[in-house]
Amino acid sequence: xxxxxxxxxLPGWEDVTPIPQAECENPVARIAYASDYETAMDYFRxxxxxxxxxxxxxxxxxDIIDMNSAHYTAxxxxxxxxxxxxxxxxxxxxxxxxxxxSNPKNYQIWYHRRAVVEQLGDxxxxxxxxxxxxxxxxxxxxxxAHRQWALKTYGGWEGELEETEALxxxxxxxxxxxxxxxxxxxxxxxxxxxxAVAAEAExxxxxxxxxxxxxxxxxxxxxxxxxxxSFDKHPQVKAHCQKLLAEHSGAADCAHLHNxxxxxxxxxxxxxxxxxxxxLLQKLRNDIxxxxxxxxxxxxxxxxxxxxxxxxx
Amino acid sequence: xxxxxxxxxxxxxLKVSKDKDSFEYLMTEHLRMSGVYWGLMGLALMGRDVKxxxxxxxxxxxxxxxxxxxxxGGFGGGExxxxxxxxxxSALQVLALLGELRRADAAAVTRYVxxxxxxDGAFAGDRWGEVDTRFSYCALASLALLGTLRGGxxxxxxxxxxxxxxxxxxxxxxxxxxxxxHAGQVFTCVGALAIARALHLVDAPLLGWWLxxxxxxxxxxxxxxxxxxxxxxxxxxxSALAILGRRAWIDxxxxxxxxxRCQDGDGGGVAERPGNMADIFHTFFGIAGLVLLGxxxxxxSGGADGIVYCDVDPVYALPSALVRELGLExxxxxxxxxxxxxxx
Numbered sequence: 206x207x208x209x210x211x212x213x214x215l216p217g218w219e220d221v222t223p224i225p226q227a228e229c230e231n232p233v234a235r236i237a238y239a240s241d242y243e244t245a246m247d248y249f250r251x252x253x254x255x256x257x258x259x260x261x262x263x264x265x266x267x268d269i270i271d272m273n274s275a276h277y278t279a280x281x282x283x284x285x286x287x288x289x290x291x292x293x294x295x296x297x298x299x300x301x302x303x304x305x306x307s308n309p310k311n312y313q314i315w316y317h318r319r320a321v322v323e324q325l326g327d328x329x330x331x332x333x334x335x336x337x338x339x340x341x342x343x344x345x346x347x348x349x350a351h352r353q354w355a356l357k358t359y360g361g362w363e364g365e366l367e368e369t370e371a372l373x374x375x376x377x378x379x380x381x382x383x384x385x386x387x388x389x390x391x392x393x394x395x396x397x398x399x400x401a402v403a404a405e406a407e408x409x410x411x412x413x414x415x416x417x418x419x420x421x422x423x424x425x426x427x428x429x430x431x432x433x434x435s436f437d438k439h440p441q442v443k444a445h446c447q448k449l450l451a452e453h454s455g456a457a458d459c460a461h462l463h464n465x466x467x468x469x470x471x472x473x474x475x476x477x478x479x480x481x482x483x484x485l486l487q488k489l490r491n492d493i494x495x496x497x498x499x500x501x502x503x504x505x506x507x508x509x510x511x512x513x514x515x516x517x518x
Numbered sequence: 519x520x521x522x523x524x525x526x527x528x529x530x531x532l533k534v535s536k537d538k539d540s541f542e543y544l545m546t547e548h549l550r551m552s553g554v555y556w557g558l559m560g561l562a563l564m565g566r567d568v569k570x571x572x573x574x575x576x577x578x579x580x581x582x583x584x585x586x587x588x589x590x591g592g593f594g595g596g597e598x599x600x601x602x603x604x605x606x607x608s609a610l611q612v613l614a615l616l617g618e619l620r621r622a623d624a625a626a627v628t629r630y631v632x633x634x635x636x637x638d639g640a641f642a643g644d645r646w647g648e649v650d651t652r653f654s655y656c657a658l659a660s661l662a663l664l665g666t667l668r669g670g671x672x673x674x675x676x677x678x679x680x681x682x683x684x685x686x687x688x689x690x691x692x693x694x695x696x697x698x699x700h701a702g703q704v705f706t707c708v709g710a711l712a713i714a715r716a717l718h719l720v721d722a723p724l725l726g727w728w729l730x731x732x733x734x735x736x737x738x739x740x741x742x743x744x745x746x747x748x749x750x751x752x753x754x755x756x757s758a759l760a761i762l763g764r765r766a767w768i769d770x771x772x773x774x775x776x777x778x779r780c781q782d783g784d785g786g787g788v789a790e791r792p793g794n795m796a797d798i799f800h801t802f803f804g805i806a807g808l809v810l811l812g813x814x815x816x817x818x819s820g821g822a823d824g825i826v827y828c829d830v831d832p833v834y835a836l837p838s839a840l841v842r843e844l845g846l847e848x849x850x851x852x853x854x855x856x857x858x859x860x861x862x
Contacts, residue, residue, distance in 0.1 A: 239541050239544055242544065242545070243544065246547075250598050253598060273545050273548075275548065275549070276548045277548055277595070277599070277600070277602065278548060278594070278595075278598070278599045278600050281600050281644075281646060284646070316646065316648040319648075320646060320647075344742075344745070346693075346697075346698065346700060349697070349698060350692070350693055350694060350697045350698075353694070353696050353697060354694070357696075378743075378744040379744070380698065380742050380743040380744055380745075381698050381742075384686070384692075384697075384698040384699070385698075387686075387687055388696045391696075392696060419744075420731065420743040420744065421743045421744060424687075424688045424728070424743065425687075427687075427688075428686075428687030428688060429687075431687075496733055496737075496769045496772060497730050497731070497733070497767065497769070498769070499766045499767050500726070500727065500730050500764075500767045503767075503854060
C-alpha cells in the first residue's frame with residue numbers, strides 16, 4: 206500500500222493488516238492530523254472486519270472519537286467493547302463527560318451516555334452532568350432532552366422547579382428553561398390545579414415585566430390559556446396586561462402584549478371588545494409587526510367575521 | 519435583492535463531490551449518504567440532470583449499495599458504517615434521484631424499518647434503541663418511497679400517535695414527549711403526520727403562528743425563540759408551513775434577501791448566515807427555501823440566467839416531478855385563504 210511507505214504500523218497493531226478507504230487511489234500530501242485519522246480508520250476497519258472486541262480496539266475508538274466525535278460507528282463499536290470487556294462504566298461516564306465538554310453540540314455522546322447509564326443502573330450523576338454542560342451553553346438541546354429522560358426514568362424531581370427559576374433569573378430569554386418548567390409542572394406527579402395555573406401565569410407575568418418583548422414568557426403564559434373560556438377563568442391576566450399596556454415603557458411596540466390582549470378581547474366577544482381586538486390587530490399589522498402582515502390579516506378577518514355575526518344576529 | 523448565483527453553486531457542489539482528498543471529505547465519511555442527497559438535491563432543484571452531472575450515476579448508485587448491510591436491511595452513512603434509519607432514508611432518496619430505486623431490496627429494507635418500531639409507536643434510529651421524532655419521519659418516508667407504507671409492516675396510526683405526544687404547549691414539536699419545540703423537529707413531525715395522513719393532530723393555527731414567529735428582523739428564520747437565524751430553517755419552517763397551508767405567513771421577500779446574503783460569492787455555496795463558510799447542507803436548504811418561496815421561478819419564466827428551477831415537494835424533500843412519478847402521496851392542508859375571502 207503506497208500510503209504506508211512513510212509510516213510505521215500503528216504500535217500494538219503489528220499483527221493486523223489495515224484496510225484503507227476504498228475510494229482513495231491517489232493520496233496527496235495532507236496535514237498530519239488527517240493522516241493520523243486515516244491511519245486510525247484503516248485499523249478500525251480491520252478490527253470491524255475481524256470483529257475484534259479488545260482493549261486496543263477500545264483505545265482506537267477513543268482516538269477516532271478524539272479526532273471526529275461525530276463518528277457514530279466508532280461510538281457503537283466502543284459500546285460493544287465496553288460491554289464485552291465488562292469495563293468500569295463509572296469511568297466511562299467520566300470519559301464521556303470530557304468528550305461532551307469539548308464537543309457540546311455532538312449528538313452521539315448523549316445516546317452513548319444513556320446506554321452506559323442504563324447498563325450501570327445508576328443515574329445519580331446525570332443531573333449534575335447536565336448542569337455542567339448547561340454552564341457552557343444553557344440552551345443545549347441535547348442536554349435538556351437528556352435531563353428530561355433522566356427525570357422521567359429515574360426521578361429526582363425535587364429542586365427542578367427551583368432550578369428553572371434560577372436559570373430564568375439569570376436569563377429569562379432561555380426558551381429551554383421555560384420549556385423545562387412546563388415539563389416539570391406537568392410531569393412531576395403533582396396535579397395542575399387552577400391555583401397552580403394562576404401561580405404560573407403570575408410567574409410568567411413577573412418575568413414579562415422584566416423584559417416585555419420576551420417571546421418565551423408570552424408563549425408559556427399562553428400555554429395555560431388554551432381553553433375557550435380561559436380569560437374568564439383568569440381575569441387577572443387580562444387586567445395585568447391592560448396595566449402593562451398603559452404603564453410599561455416598552456409596551457407601545459410590544460407585539461406579544463398586543464397579541465394577547467387582542468385574544469382576550471376577542472374571547473370576550475362583545476361588540477365593544479371585538480372592536481378593541483380589531484384595533485389592536487390593525488396596529489400589529491400596520492405598525493408593530495408588519496413582517497407578519499398576512500398572519501395579522503387572518504386574525505383581523507376572524508375577529509371581523511365574529512363582529513359581523515354579532516351585529517347581524 | 520442580491521442575485522442568485524446558481525452556476526457558482528453548481529460548481530461548488532460538483533467540486534465538493536469530486537474532492538476526495540479534502541479534509542472535509544475525510545471527516546464527513548460517516549454521514550456521506552446524507553451529504554450526497556443534499557448535493558444531488560441542490561443540483562436537481564437547479565434543473566440539472568443529476569445522473570449526467572454524476573457521470574451517468576452508475577458508480578454513485580454502486581457506492582450507495584456498498585453502504586447497504588444485507589444482514590440487517592439498512593444503509594449506513596458510509597461504507598463500513600453501521601446501518602441507521604437516517605442514512606437508510608438518504609440512500610433511498612439518492613437512489614430515487616438517480617432513477618435506481620429498484621436496486622433497493624424493498625422487502626428487506628421494509629423489514630429493517632419495521633423492526634425499529636417500538637410498542638408506543640416511536641421509531642428507534644438503529645438497533646441500539648435511541649428514539650427521536652426524526653426517526654419517525656425517516657421511517658414513514660422510507661416506506662412510502664418503497665411503496666410499503668400501507669402494507670401493514672408498521673403501525674402507521676401508532677406512529678402518528680407517538681408524534682402527537684411530542685406536541686407542546688406552544689403548538690410546536692420536540693424530539694420526544696416534553697422536549698422543547700424546535701423547527702427541525704417540527705418539520706419531521708409535521709412531515710411524518712402528512713405521510714400518515716394525520717394532520718388533524720396538529721394545531722395548525724397555533725403552530726403556524728409559532729413558525730412564522732421564527733422570522734427575525736434580518737428576515738432570516740431561527741429554530742427556537744431567542745436563537746439566531748440560520749439558513750437551514752428556511753427549509754424546515756417553510757416546508758412545514760407549506761404543508762399546513764400557511765406559507766404566506768412568512769415575509770417572503772425578507773427571507774429571500776436573507777438567504778441570498780448567505781451566498782459565498784467567491785467559491786459558491788450557501789452558509790448558515792451571512793459571512794460564514796458555505797457547506798453542502800446549507801447550500802441545499804438555501805436553494806430549497808428560495809424555490810419554496812417562489813423566488814426562483816419554476817415555470818420557466820426565470821431571469822437571464824437561463825436556469826429552469828424545479829418545484830420541491832415539502833413533505834418528501836424531493837423534486838415534485840419525481841414525487842409525482844413515484845406516486846408518493848401525503849396529506850397537505852389547503853392554503854388558508856387571503857384575508858378578504860376569510861371574512862365571508
